[in-house]
Amino acid sequence: MLSDHPYAVGSRVVVQGKRGPEVATVRGEAAAPDPKGRYGAILRGASADDLAQWEALHRKAEDLKWLLRARARERRLNAKLVAVEFTLDESLVTISYSADERIELGALVTELRDYTPARVNFAAIGPREQAQIIGTLGACGRENCSSTHLQDFAPVSIRMARDQQLPLNPEKLSGPCGRLLCCLQFEHTQYLELLRDLPRKNARVCHDSSGSCGKVTKLHPLAGTVDIQTEAGMLYDIPAAELRRAETQNPPPKGQERAAEAE
Template sequence: MECVGVRFAHSPKIYDYRFGSQAPPVGSWVVVKTPRGLELAKVRTEPRLGQAVGEIVRVATPADLDQHSKLKNRAEEVYWWLKARLRREGVRAKLLGCEFTLDGNHISVQYSAEQRIDLRRWVSELNRLAGARVEFVALGPRDQTAYLGTLGACGMESCCSNWLQDFTQVSIKMARDQQLPLSPEKISGPCGRLLCCLQYEHQQYQELLAELPRKNSKACSLQGVCGKVAKLNPLAGTVDLVTEEGSTVTVHKSELRWE
């Protein structure tokens, strides 16, 4: 089925939606039908074959954009009202944002909390205040970062809030293989979890490490210098040998022999 990819606010994930006789241009705003109701999204891809998750109702009109702006202001009022209530009652939760659907019939409240909490006690009041059905959505550390948007250690917008489509499992072994310092401050992102970018070059590092001896093993150079492998330099293709005399010698893999 021919679709276009669209992106919603506060998420980089792209979803395929089918369209009518003519595909809306990339960069245009469209109104799409979702399980929550009508929502505004931006077209991010040219027409392509895909598995549609819904349909585009229409290209957004000036009236749609004006309605979205008004609902955004209303959502801001709900946000500050609920934030004040949480603070007043000592509820340990971080309120991230509130969003109305374009028809104004549904409002989702995104929050995060270290412990499981129940916010349903405020549903009735929120129903009256917002005039809409209320949905509470708890976000984990990584999803929270994607929702709010942050800068990464590289100085650019974090991958999870900019373009990353899915979270892939990241392990401490990836940091070890890349010879990175295992300090949490060095290998953790704004979310407090291991950097997603550790996975990007890991396969290349594994291939380079396969051509080198293991750390702490014994190796010798062609010149007869032997010692214990103290450090691996996979990008340079060298290892640092510590000899019995205590000196350190850097040897290229082409001049190295080991069992």
């Protein structure tokens, strides 16, 4: 892995890609090796011949992409050809496409025989993979995570947005691909750690310094504070470390309490 090799940030290297050897740029030290050893290992520093071969294959892939798009239109194939990618040794060419239904693309293989000896692999991809290949800007103004550092797409659920106290607005929770933001998943563990030190929403708490007691209406995990609303209707933002759970003589039944927390 990267930590085992003295390659500077910005240098070009040959790595074991998902489908074969590829040329990559060192962006930083790897946080941890791939536990399954599937891809990402540095094979060697990229030589001048490696870089020349990679550039030539990239140009060939671009030409083939437009050729295949034209042939697909001629054959009335209802598919969007997103990318054509070679391995560094030109042993494999992968054609990534998206389609609303299952289609046969075998007829396009014959179009490639005159241009490359590589084995042809068609890969059906979804919206997230398209955003990863094409690249785009996220809501944060930076390049989308899938095109920069994410290696796999882990499942993302709306519960993660709830745990992060985000408004459940589909437009704000969706990325350029139209699916839930990938950052919800890889930030979720950190938010769960922060939530352990906060009272639950709708819990009754007291702040001894101010003498205020009330119900927790909102959590601020990153700031470590919560909003409490007193019986008088006043709203306070107070550090969670300064709060204690209010003692109640007649607590509500567990079913009602859980229902209130779920609201």
